[in-house]
Amino acid sequence: MSTVTAIIKRELRSYFATPIAYVFIVIFLIMSGVFAFYLGNLYERGQADLMPFFNFHPWLYLFLVPAVAMRLWSEERNSGNIELLMTLPVKKMDWVLGKFLAAWLFIALALLLTFPMVISINYLGNPDNGVILASYFGSLLLAGGFLAIGSCISAATKNQVIAFILTVVICFLFLLAGFPMVLNFFKLFLPQVLVDAVASTSFLTHFESITKGVLDLGDLSYFALMMAVWLYATGVVIDMKKGS
Amino acid sequence: MIECLNLTKQFGHFTAVDDLTFTANQGQVLGFLGPNGAGKSTTMKMITGFLEPTSGQIKVCGHDIAKNPLLCKDKIGYLPEGAPSYGEMEVGDFLYFVAKMRGIAANEQKNAVESVIERVNLANVYYQDIDTLSKGFKRRVGLAQAIIHNPEVLIMDEPTDGLDPNQKHQVRELIINMSKEKTIILSTHILEEVHAVFDRAIIIADGQLVADNTPKELEKQSRYNHAVSFVTELDTGLLNEIKALDCVRDVAYDARLKETTVFPSQGLFIFDDISQFLKSRSVKVNSLKMESGRLDEVFRNITQDSREREVVK
Secondary structure (H helix, E strand, O other): OHHHHHHHHHHHHHHHHOOHHHHHHHHHHHHHHHHHHHHOOOOOOOOOOOHHHHHOHHHHHHHHHHHHHOHHHHHHHHHOHHHHHHHOOOOHHHHHHHHHHHHHHHHHHHHHOOHHHHHHHHHHOOOOHHHHHHHHHHHHHHHHHHHHHHHHHHHHOOOHHHHHHHHHHHHHHHHHOOOHHHHHHHHOOOOHHHHHHHHHOOHHHHHHHHHOOOOOHHHHHHHHHHHHHHHHHHHHHHHHHOOO | OEEEEEEEEEEOOEEEEEEEEEEEOOOEEEEEEOOOOOOHHHHHHHHOOOOOOOEEEEEEOOEEOOOOHHHHHHHEEEEOOOOOOOOOOEHHHHHHHHHHHOOOOHHHHHHHHHHHHHHHOOHHHOOOEHHHOOHHHHHHHHHHHHHOOOOOEEEEEOOOOOOOHHHHHHHHHHHHHHOOOOEEEEEOOOOHHHHHHOOEEEEEEOOEEEEEEOHHHHHHOOOOOOOEEEEOOOOHHHHHHHHHOOOEEEEEEEOOOOEEEEEEOOOOOOHHHHHHHHHHOOOOOOOEEEOOOOHHHHHHHHHHHHHHHHHHO
16 A cells, blocks of 8 residues: 555656746646636526536536546656556556556546635525535546546557547547437437446436435446546556557 | 576466576676567566466576465565656655665674675765756666665666666676675666676576576677677788688678678687688788677577567467
8 A cells, every 4th residue: 555655656746847837726726717607607507406517517627637547557658658657566456546646646646726716606695505415426426437538548549649639539428428419319229227327337327316416326326437447448458468 | 596497477368588507606707698578588587476377487596486485585685677756755864764674683784784884885965865866876776675684695687777887887897796695686787787797697588598508608609709890991812811711600790891701610729720821912001900709799699580480480
């Protein structure tokens, strides 16, 4: 466990060694504010909740999380550093986990910095802070899901741009899977059971159910399973690709 | 100690390492020689546990790396080709990080880092970002991380590649100083290094082991071994006379250097004969010397032989 902690610390320090981390946080804060107030009409709705704020998180994450995830592994492979990492007496999954957790913590920090939202809405009215807390939790899980996908794609290519684009596409598919448009398409040739299965793989359905304030075990285990599967896949991809 | 048994690595249909068997002993610097793409780096990557062999077995200090990868990695220090590291980190931070990952106890980390900084001479750049360092310093940082845990086995992929002569000298000194209590494997294609550092050299060509010997013995395979050369004006009659001597196999004349080289018949020592012969004919000679074998020639012969064999196949 101490190695995982050391990896997390090193990764976080390296994020803040360059301006990229600050740029990311500023963009995240500005965009989430812009979406909530201008597109979501947070004020005009006249309701004391943060739905307009959280509703845009999946779309915000769709581009920002792959930007964080793209360098996780592709940079290590590109610089040849992976040879160093994989010959240290450390388990491969410690690296996968450490790098993932560091990136997740970083996004959590950005998310935490949106706290003025919560203060404002409490000042303006009497929101259900339980729902807000659950929504934050859901938002973090969603980011974790995207990040795990990004980690795996990043391990598959040395090129960060390719990693970014592929991650956006795959995350987009996982978001879309819950949309009626997509489900109707699958209904054309799949039995209902499988259509339901497709629907249940959507990030969106599970995220929305959490932001309603219901912490359902199904939703939680969906995100946990999603992350576990993609992180395991990261390990497999690293083994497949490290020689090339 | 490192034992490799029938080591083979295939990438798709390409065989990078082909049935390699050798042992590296403690207290010995074992050198990998071979043309580019011969499989030196791939072999090292397998020994360090980075790549899994397609078939064959590797034992590090008696432990099978396939069964005990972490234990084996713990005993090995590895300097990969090009000495990669985290460029955005400071030298000191990077070494502390490696110390932590190597599982060095918290109260010993400071000692380990300080001792390695001193040994590799990094004190002046302790607080500098690795990205901003010169090639020589970067290489030394790579070397520092490889020996920070005082490993029993040290594996270095072209440790002196791209360094200036002074830096090369430093790195070699360091290697020789460590060689007594460690098993060291290093690859190079700088042949001058072979004499300076290696106790034993393995020549690999097209993934196969084509020679395994001490540098001295390898040199003996050269036709230049015990050859005698002297500088004088060209005199064809004289050359023919020398060539006719019993102990002489062949004579070569280099017009640019005005140097005549006399090759002895198998294993004979002809310096005295030639010198007496020249004296008896009172030939005016500018310099007269005995050649030692030329490694580059042996290297070329051995590795090209294997190329040709490949073509015949």
